[in-house]
Amino acid sequence: METYVAFHLCWLLFSMLIQNGFAHPNFTQFIPHGQHVPDPCTAGQFWQSVGHTSHEKIIMSANDKAKSWNPFGADFKKEKENGTTLEHIWANLCWIDSDGDGRTNGVELEDPTCTWTYASANPGNASKLTHPGIPEVKDGTGWKLSPATKEKYCPA
Ligand SMILES: [Ca+2]
Numbered sequence: 377m378e379t380y381v382a383f384h385l386c387w388l389l390f391s392m393l394i395q396n397g398f399a400h401p402n403f404t405q406f407i408p409h410g411q412h413v414p415d416p417c418t419a420g421q422f423w424q425s426v427g428h429t430s431h432e433k434i435i436m437s438a439n440d441k442a443k444s445w446n447p448f449g450a451d452f453k454k455e456k457e458n459g460t461t462l463e464h465i466w467a468n469l470c471w472i473d474s475d476g477d478g479r480t481n482g483v484e485l486e487d488p489t490c491t492w493t494y495a496s497a498n499p500g501n502a503s504k505l506t507h508p509g510i511p512e513v514k515d516g517t518g519w520k521l522s523p524a525t526k527e528k529y530c531p532a
Contacts, residue, residue: 403427403452406462407469408485408492409505416507416521417530423507427452429529446529448474448481448509463494469508477511477519484508 404410404426415421415431423431427449445453451474455465470482470490482490485508486500506512510529512519521530 403462406494407466408487409498409502412502412505413485413507414505416510416512417526426507427509431529446509447476448507450474466492466494475507475509475511477513479506481508
């Protein structure tokens, strides 16, 4: 009996550690094109941790993660904390312009009418995706990073 209880206590602690910091759940499946959000710093690359300030897939503690949210990640986190289930977060995030560049998250991820739902096929044209958490400015040739944004998000 004692072994049984000890085993379950250990399992519970392990599960809590996993949930609270050692593993990064893959939230990208809860937004359209989540695995293919382009890296605005490097053409042809993807931004693997869409809600974070680093383009690389990150596994870190909850405290370090909190320091590294980009505006889209901060909005995602806010929805989650407000009790929105992961499967329904996109319905709320889609209409927001998280990075404040004038395009909603839905426009940036090719779901301008916000009809995409969890586990359905990706909408729109994947070649037109832009990052919903990193603001770009439009000039005569298209959307680009400003020098200040580039300095903030793109490692030299
Ligand atoms: Ca935007």
